[in-house]
Amino acid sequence: MNFDRGDDPRTLPPDEAFVALGNETRIEILRALQNADRPLAFSELRNRVGVDDPGRFNYHLGKLTGHFVRKSDDGYAPRTAGTRIIEAVLSGAVTDAPVLEPTRLDAPCPYCGADVEVSYREERLLTRCTGCPGSFAGSDTSLAPFGTIALFDLPPVGLEDRSPRDILDTAFRWTHLEYLTLAAGICPRCSGTVEHSVTVCENHEASETHLCEYCNGRFAVDATANCTTCPRYLRGIPSVFLISKTEVSRFLTDHGINPANPSWDRAPPAVMNYDEDVSKTDPFEVRLTFEIDRDELTVAADDTLSIVAVERRDATPEI
Ligand SMILES: [Zn+2]
Ligand SMILES: [Zn+2]
Ligand SMILES: [Zn+2]
Known part of the structure; x- marks a missing residue:
């Protein structure tokens, strides 16, 4: 469905939005409005931002009013777009470029159970196994060794x-919740529509001790979720996009794993360590078999990660 935006002054093309925000005073105006618990009158807002010249202040405020700031009889208040800007500024600017040196944790690798090691730089948390090749290696080994x-x-x-x-728990849960939203076909950043696709390594050969030399991965099939509106995309193994499917979710829940709030110790071994079988190529179909406590679930998915078949085999209860 398309909406005609007409001449609504609240809408702003992206390039004009960047121009409107390219000034420290304007960011301070948004921050002051965000910190206020009520709309602020012009003079009070100007005092809080600390600008003496009313004419100069009015000029900057005018650039924000409409798309980022709402003006009413009560005064000025942030619109959602203004609040989002402040969220982005605060989430990145609390500390200056923190770094976490490699730290070994008492947390298991989902594939081999050895301890994992975490490190953080440039806004990325690297989770690495100390005992096996893990999931993949990047062409840039400083990023993904x-x-x-x-x-x-x-x-x-x-x-x-x-x-x-x-x-580690925070990064894992936060990302997992993004996967859940993406799996529902909704972009967690902008609420736009998400498209799923898969790529397949044709010459795949990997083992417990070696990644594939062609794709540098443990698995042949890789999945991507792309927002059709904003730049948000996430790449990963297909299983992480399938957790929200009823059958997978039930399998996890039946084994004491909460798919809505999973722990690192329990969920990754169940979800990331699966058997993979590219059973058909035209049309494409991949079969993933998960195992928990000797119970098995096989899920067949197509090239958009829609489930086309499910089979569950619970182990016979021991007497
Ligand atoms: Zn491992
Ligand atoms: Zn491969
Ligand atoms: Zn988006």
Whole structure:
């Protein structure tokens, strides 16, 4: 469905939005409005921002009014777009470029159970296995070296007041919740429509001790969720996009794993460590078999990650 935006002054093309925000005073105006618990009159807002010249202040405020700031009889208040700007500024600017040196944790690798090691730089948490090749290796090995299990995007604020173990749990849960939203076909950043696709390594050959030399991955099939509106995309193994499907979700829940709030110790071994079988190529179909406590679930998915078949085999209860 398309909406005619007409001449609504609240809408702003992206390039004009960047121009409107390219000034420290304007960011301070948004911050002052965000910190206020009520709309602010012109003079009070100007005092809080600390600008003496009313004419200059009015000029900057005028650039924000409409798209980022709402003006009413009560005064000025932030619109949602203004609040989002402040969220972005605060999530990145709490500390200056924090770094976490490689730290070994009492947390298991989902593939081999050895301890994982975490490190953080440039807004990414690297989770690496100390005992096996992990999930993939990047062409840039400084970013994703041998043993990489996952590379989580995490804003600097995610490290504040948290131990390395808490940082791992936070990054994992935060990313997982993004996957759940993406799996529902909705972009967690902008609410736009998300498209899923898969790529397949044609010459795949990997083992417990070696990644594939062609794709540098443990698995042949890789999945991507792309927002059709904003730049948000996430790449990962297909299973992480399938957790929200009823059958997978039920399988996890039946084994004491909460798919809405999973823990690192329990969920990744169940979800990331699966058997993969590219059973058909035209049309494409991949079969993933998960195992928990000897119970198995096989899920067949197509090239948009829609489930086309499910089979569950519970182990016979021991007498
Ligand atoms: Zn491992
Ligand atoms: Zn491969
Ligand atoms: Zn989006």
